[in-house]
Amino acid sequence: MKKIVIIGGGLGGLSCAIRLAAHGCKVSLLEKEPELGGKLKKVVGGKYSFDMGPSTITMVDAFKEVFTAVGRRMEDYLQFYPVHPMTKNFFPDGSVVNLSQSIEEMEEQISQYSKEDASRYRDFLKESEKLYTISQQQFLNRLLPTNRDLFDFQLLKSFASIKPFTTLHQMLRNYFKHPNTLAMFGRYATYVGSSPYRAPAIFSMMASLEGQGGIYGVKGGTYSIVEAFEKLAGELGVDIKKNINVARIKVVNKRVVGVETTDGFFEADQVIANGDALAIYKNLIDEADRPSITNRRIDGMEPSLSGFVMLLGMNKRIPILTHHNVFFSKNYKQEFTDIFEKKMIVEDPTIYICYSGYSQPELVGENNSNLFVLVNAPYTSSRVNWDDRKESYFLKIITKLESRGLKDLIGSIDFYQIMTPADLQELTGAHRGAIYGTSSNSFQQAFFKLGNKSKDIEGLWFVGGSAHPGGGTPIVTKSGQLVAKAIIESI
Numbered sequence: 001m002k003k004i005v006i007i008g009g010g011l012g013g014l015s016c017a018i019r020l021a022a023h024g025c026k027v028s029l030l031e032k033e034p035e036l037g038g039k040l041k042k043v044v045g046g047k048y049s050f051d052m053g054p055s056t057i058t059m060v061d062a063f064k065e066v067f068t069a070v071g072r073r074m075e076d077y078l079q080f081y082p083v084h085p086m087t088k089n090f091f092p093d094g095s096v097v098n099l100s101q102s103i104e105e106m107e108e109q110i111s112q113y114s115k116e117d118a119s120r121y122r123d124f125l126k127e128s129e130k131l132y133t134i135s136q137q138q139f140l141n142r143l144l145p146t147n148r149d150l151f152d153f154q155l156l157k158s159f160a161s162i163k164p165f166t167t168l169h170q171m172l173r174n175y176f177k178h179p180n181t182l183a184m185f186g187r188y189a190t191y192v193g194s195s196p197y198r199a200p201a202i203f204s205m206m207a208s209l210e211g212q213g214g215i216y217g218v219k220g221g222t223y224s225i226v227e228a229f230e231k232l233a234g235e236l237g238v239d240i241k242k243n244i245n246v247a248r249i250k251v252v253n254k255r256v257v258g259v260e261t262t263d264g265f266f267e268a269d270q271v272i273a274n275g276d277a278l279a280i281y282k283n284l285i286d287e288a289d290r291p292s293i294t295n296r297r298i299d300g301m302e303p304s305l306s307g308f309v310m311l312l313g314m315n316k317r318i319p320i321l322t323h324h325n326v327f328f329s330k331n332y333k334q335e336f337t338d339i340f341e342k343k344m345i346v347e348d349p350t351i352y353i354c355y356s357g358y359s360q361p362e363l364v365g366e367n368n369s370n371l372f373v374l375v376n377a378p379y380t381s382s383r384v385n386w387d388d389r390k391e392s393y394f395l396k397i398i399t400k401l402e403s404r405g406l407k408d409l410i411g412s413i414d415f416y417q418i419m420t421p422a423d424l425q426e427l428t429g430a431h432r433g434a435i436y437g438t439s440s441n442s443f444q445q446a447f448f449k450l451g452n453k454s455k456d457i458e459g460l461w462f463v464g465g466s467a468h469p470g471g472g473t474p475i476v477t478k479s480g481q482l483v484a485k486a487i488i489e490s491i
Contacts, residue, residue, distance in 0.1 A: 437466025
């Protein structure tokens with residue numbers, strides 16, 4: 001039996017562990033926290049339950065594959081349900097657009113503020129669908145292209161057709177003129193921790209992905225995905241160890257031989273790191289063993305944006321909110337200038353709220369609300385002292401939400417918890433508190449993320465949002481499947 005050690009129990013690590021264990025490998029999964037899940041966690045405060053982390057669920061088939069690949073039915077472990085409306089978008093001019101799978105509904109809503117933008121929506125969706133199809137064929141369902149692959153005519157043709165040097169905002173400007181529409185679809189760049197004014201146009205594919213495939217919730221909360229994966233992994237014999245810290249990945253003659261931990265040495269034929277790849281390279285592997293990923297190179301990579309999170313348990317219902325809600329800022333471009341150029345707190349941020357109690361009142365009770373509030377924030381640097389700013393910034397966001405129609409928030413808070421980028425860095429080990437590893441604000445970082453297989457160390461692999469194919473719950477789940485299949489084919 002091949003001995004596999006997986007560092008980190010996020011969705012990518014669990015997905016990989018399940019597939020490998022079913023194939024007969026001896027899999028040990030080591031998690032430093034008391035619970036699995038990585039950035040996806042469950043927080044209970046009094047009578048309120050929150051999902052900390054990813055909440056917009058798409059591509060249900062990516063989760064289903066984890067079960068079907070090992071001969072199980074997903075429905076026996078996990079229940080998804082469609083979310084309607086998909087996202088409620090609030091704009092500074094008072095306009096509201098409920099994101100819908102109905103093209104006619106979208107055209108009608110957009111036409112309320114721009115008949116010209118509404119008339120171009122179908123054409124935009126056609127290009128979005130084309131980009132999504134190419135992404136599925138060439139990028140999302142395969143490991144990172146190798147140098148040999150770059151001579152593949154079809155891959156080169158696909159690269160050319162996705163206009164890799166056109167930004168998302170530039171592509172959107174081909175169809176839309178109104179700032180509301182540009183912000184609503186430009187926001188897709190933040191799904192990968194990036195700026196719509198610098199990230200490539202391919203991320204407009206999310207409009208087709210959501211518009212055709214829908215957005216889903218998870219019965220019992222998003223953390224139920226972690227619980228379902230953990231249950232299946234246990235049934236297949238994965239040895240899950242929690243509260244265990246990995247101190248070093250041991251390399252001998254350019255080959256991984258195991259990991260040193262607070263509980264002793266774990267021998268391994270293959271090691272799979274499910275965590276921030278930059279942090280793992282820098283903190284767990286001697287620099288001499290990774291000549292292609294030096295500390296200097298790591299320091300030169302631009303991290304993704306981070307986030308300022310507020311969990312709010314409210315003793316009342318909030319009628320204007322649905323499951324997913326976005327309150328856009330007055331100057332969307334300035335927001336990303338502040339984050340990536342100035343590396344400063346955004347004074348007028350766009351605010352995202354997940355209110356899972358809207359779809360599942362049983363999570364909060366009949367007359368209560370559980371709000372996961374997220375605003376984009378810069379990765380950690382010396383320019384922001386979050387300890388000094390977090391309470392005042394919390395109040396600033398509450399005040400802004402009250403001005404946008406969420407009346408008397410401050411007087412209705414039963415429970416609250418704040419998480420800053422510095423907290424995220426401390427809790428998850430994320431490099432500079434970045435949520436998605438590196439940004440996708442350049443051609444190189446968007447299309448050539450850190451590879452799933454180490455170039456320098458035989459037997460070392462990476463899964464999760466900081467490695468190929470990128471961030472988002474279904475994509476990191478897919479990364480685990482891709483790596484597992486590659487390892488199985490090699491043994």
